[in-house]
Amino acid sequence: MARKTGRATITSVAEYAGVSRQTVSNFLHTPEMVASETRQRVEEAIAALDYRPHLAARSMRTDRSQAIAVRITSAPEGVSGLALERFTHALCAAARAENYHLIVFVADSDEEEIATYKDLLATLNLDGVVVVATHRYDQRIGWLTERGIPFVAFGRSWSPAPEHSWVDVDGSAGTYAATRHLLDAGHRKIAFFGWDDSAGVGDDRESGWRRALAESPAAEFISLNRADTIENGAAMADQLADEHPDVTAAVCVSDSIAVGAARRNLETGRSLALVGFDDTAAALALGISSVVQPLEEAAGHCFRLLHQQLTDRVGARHQRMLLEPNLNVRS
Amino acid sequence: MARKTGRATITSVAEYAGVSRQTVSNFLHTPEMVASETRQRVEEAIAALDYRPHLAARSMRTDRSQAIAVRITSAPEGVSGLALERFTHALCAAARAENYHLIVFVADSDEEEIATYKDLLATLNLDGVVVVATHRYDQRIGWLTERGIPFVAFGRSWSPAPEHSWVDVDGSAGTYAATRHLLDAGHRKIAFFGWDDSAGVGDDRESGWRRALAESPAAEFISLNRADTIENGAAMADQLADEHPDVTAAVCVSDSIAVGAARRNLETGRSLALVGFDDTAAALALGISSVVQPLEEAAGHCFRLLHQQLTDRVGARHQRMLLEPNLNVRS
Known part of the structure; x- marks a missing residue:
């Protein structure tokens, strides 16, 4: 190194x-x-x-702003919409501990986000960026890499990308643990309630359920997929009860979905066992078990890796960290 | 003007x-x-x-950063902890529309927040501040006023303070509407579940319940008060059932409290009618009616008033806006 x-x-x-x-x-x-x-x-x-765009670009800069930037979701709503907030808050605290300021912005597309980077670099002499909610064909990674702007991604790359530092949570390990928990509780037929647009994060979460179930004899893989709303969680619970009345549990890709299904339990007297994802206040309110992302830990690592780039520490580039989630079991 | x-x-x-x-x-x-x-x-x-500390201080400044700052809560958790996030997001969007950047920070006390102001003013030449979560004997208002730093408070002053611009939501009007809703639905004995440390915001919310109930004949004012947790909401519901079994409804100072009480309904089969406050995802998940603060509107007004100060518009100083909340009725 x-x-x-x-x-x-x-x-x-x-x-x-x-x-x-x-x-x-x-x-x-x-x-x-x-x-x-x-x-x-x-x-x-x-x-x-040993091409290092970071160093090349940084040498042209005369001073530091002690400011880094991160996007916040433009319209936080629903159940899971604010999970990323815990990340932002922890990032803010980590930055503060090293005397860095955190600038937040809203953007509805990669293009808009890149335009904001340009603006922040020009007007506030931004030091670096934490890229959140990575997705397939993410334009931000290449743009930042080419210009040598120090950055760390929260979220791995879901399509080919230049090598870069990222921190992510192993969603597959989370749904694996959720499924194992249900198997250990005696459930044999366990469905998956996923997203219809599941490229990347959604596929990753489904894979953990599939992996755990495959370890169980004569497993049947029943997976329903819709958009991420409470209503769709309720609809999937109804569909499952109609089409597969022998299924006794479902691992859900999100708390929104789990909450919708849990509400149908209350309304119909059914007892479908459920595990959600993100351990939101809504899951807490309904007493649903849920996978907990270590968002504070992830934010701490993101800032640490970025700070290493900013302070030229040896071995600062291209680190990858995949963190293990936990399962918050509720009765 | x-x-x-x-x-x-x-x-x-x-x-x-x-x-x-x-x-x-x-x-x-x-x-x-x-x-x-x-x-x-x-x-x-x-x-x-016509002493105007704002103008005095501003004339000494040579340039603009196009950056404003706002505190975010340091440890968002529980049910209502993230309600203020909607405000921050809307503030970010409003600032962006006028090419202002939003810097967020965490601080656990007024002193720490003021230290952050100093730092941001020195290092990033901050243009102004939106002060959130105002409280009694708030040190921030005086500090900012004396130094002529443009600011707008989200939250009125709950103790004597120099005249300044603020935007707030009329909590009393919210609990008044909640109580009227329950009266109109036929409830006659309606309790209030409040906070034990209720100075300011808590008192304001209790006053609306009291006012609506006073319009009803032979009203009885039963108010229980504890800290803002789900467990305490459950405990208050149990205490009410024990001590006042004839009470059929409760207006709650927060969704946390309402969620705790609603969970006891589910667990015991009781049917205490409930209205919460802040319309969080947890209230949505449990189908609890809740008072909705117009946080996006409030954020828009906060930025507008601050922007007026920053751009020297006539009549920019010392405006006060008290916004009406709505009631989100769920069955």
């Missing part, structure tokens, strides 16, 4: 790899658009030349 | 009022410590000389 700091540039990386400067830029920006063979050559060139 | 901008200083105000400079500072800082007669003289001097 203690290699000499190189003076590589995008141009020298392009020359080494035998590709155009634009291709290197494409690699940093939209790696999914670069053929995998070309991607490998650029990756090798970056490694060989 | 279109008076000439004066050049009054703390010294000229002190001379005019015939008091010491320290007394004027005390008035701005800790008005509750200044005898009411003296307070009146200082107020008259400020009015006569």
Whole structure:
């Protein structure tokens, strides 16, 4: 990890790899658009030349703002909408402990978020960014990487991306624990209530349920999927009761879904056992067991990794941390 | 409102009022410590000389950061802990629309918050502040007023304070509407579940229940008070069932309390009618009616009033806005 700091540039990386400067830029920006063979050559060139866009960009800067930025969700509502708030608050506290200020902003798209980065870099001389709610073909990672802006992502990359530091919570481990808990309680037929648009996070959560169930003999994989609302949780509970009356439990991709299903229990006298995800106040109110993300811990690690980049510590780049969630069991 | 901008200083105000400079500072800082007669003289001097600390301080500043700051709660948890988040998010969106950045910070006391103001003013040349969660003997108002830092409070002053702009929600009107709703539904004996430390906001919410009940013949005022937890809501419901079994409804000072009481309904089969406060996801999950604060509207007004101060619009100072809450009725 203690290699000499190189003076590589995008141009020298392009020359080494035998590709155009634009291709290197494409690699940093939209790696999914670069053929995998070309991607490998650029990756090798970056490694060989020890290309560090962070250092290159930082050397041009004259002073520090002691300010970092993070997006907050633009319209927090519903049950799970505010789970990320715990992350933001903990990030704020971690930043404060090192005399950094936290700037929050709202943005409805990657493009809008990048426009905000530009603005914050120009007007407040922002030091770095914590990227939240990563998704497939995330444009932010490439944009920040190419410009050498120090950043850490909360959320792994769900599609090819330039190597970068991230912290994430192992959702699959969470639903695995939830399913094991239900199996241990004697349930044999356990459904999964998931999202209809489940790429990335939703697939990850479903995989833990599938993995735990596969360990049980003669497992049957019943998975229903809809958008993330309380109403849809209720509808899935009704559909399950109609189509699979022998199923006695369901692992839910979110507390919103779990709350909707729990309300149908109350209204109909059914007793479908449920586990939610995110351990929100609504799950607490209804006494539903739920998977707890260690958001405070994640925020602490995000800030620590960013701070390492900002203070040039050895080995600061490209760390990955996957944290284990817990299960909050309620009776 | 279109008076000439004066050049009054703390010294000229002190001379005019015939008091010491320290007394004027005390008035701005800790008005509750200044005898009411003296307070009146200082107020008259400020009015006569058109003393405007905001303008005085601002003229010394050379540039703008386009950044404002607001505190976020340091440990959001439980049911109502995140209600203020809706305010922060809306404030962020309102600021963004005028190209202002929002800096958030955590602080556990007025002293710590003031230290953060100092830091932000020094390092980021902060333009202004939105003060949230005002309380009795709030030190922030005086500190900001004396230094002429543009600010707007979300929350009225619950003890004597220098005149300043604030936006608040009429909690009393909210519990009045809640109690009227229960009366209209045929309930005659309606208790109040309040906070044990109810100075300010808690008293305000109790007063609306009291006012509505007083309009009903032979009203009986049964009020229980404990700290703001779900467990205490459950305990109050049990105490009420024991001591006043004829009471059929309760207006609750918060959703936390209402959720605890609602859970006892589910567990015991009792049917105490409940109305909560803040319309949280937990109230939604349990189907409890709740008073809704217009937090987005409040945030919009806070930013607008602050922006007026920052842009020197006529009549920008010392506006007060008390907004009406709504009742979200659930069956």
